[in-house]
Amino acid sequence: MDDKYKTLAAYLESAIPIVSKMGLTVVSMKERYVKLLMPISNNINHVGTMYAGSLFTLGEIMGGAIFVASMDMSKYYPLVKDVQIRYRRPAMTDITTEISLSVDRLTSIISALEARGKSDVPLELELLDSGGEVVAVMTGTWQVRKK
């Protein structure tokens, strides 16, 4: 990762203490792209698979991370409005998710922000195990606001 993104990744991994305890890791970050990993080791539940709330957290953090990777966070900040998660199968390995924003989509988000001071951004995520199987799908709406 470029130094700029290393600094942002370190912030994302440490800014929220309980998320840091989960071991959330930024695997890759570049302009308009993020890949995150949640390790199973810190997040085992009572039946030996990854706890449902840790899977949720993996996707929820992405809703901030993708904006951190795409926009000037000295001018804007994201917040979460609503999230839906559907669990498909038990998560028995480390779990990853990735997302990218197109230039066109980012341009329209920033246009809305500059015009109205905020912009609702729906996101869809797949949470994948190490074999590439989808363990959960998430959809949600985040809102980016001007500071």
Place this chain on the structure above:
Amino acid sequence: MDDKYKTLAAYLESAIPIVSKMGLTVVSMKERYVKLLMPISNNINHVGTMYAGSLFTLGEIMGGAIFVASMDMSKYYPLVKDVQIRYRRPAMTDITTEISLSVDRLTSIISALEARGKSDVPLELELLDSGGEVVAVMTGTWQVRKK
């Protein structure tokens, strides 16, 4: 709480290590009723309010806890299918949620379980701050299965 429920509460608070680190607490448990609390102290986010994933966890654990308080868990077990959460306002205090199942509702869940081996149970929850304000609402579907 009765001794039976003290034992079950201690299990709920300790069975999942990362949930234990959050400090999730069973405030009250009796037949077909549970009240849970998530302390803000362990769950502060980067802007000083409760992290969205910890709020989610409070409700997600309830989807197991209410069945633990209502049914014989040597015969049945719950799992989460899908959850929706809508964030209403920043959570700046400890947060609680409570739920009760009526005798009629429990009877119909157990009838479905005995007839088909499983029963889908939709639940609705309000997450309240210490002033009684709703900080988030959750709906979800849990499934109880026969062992």
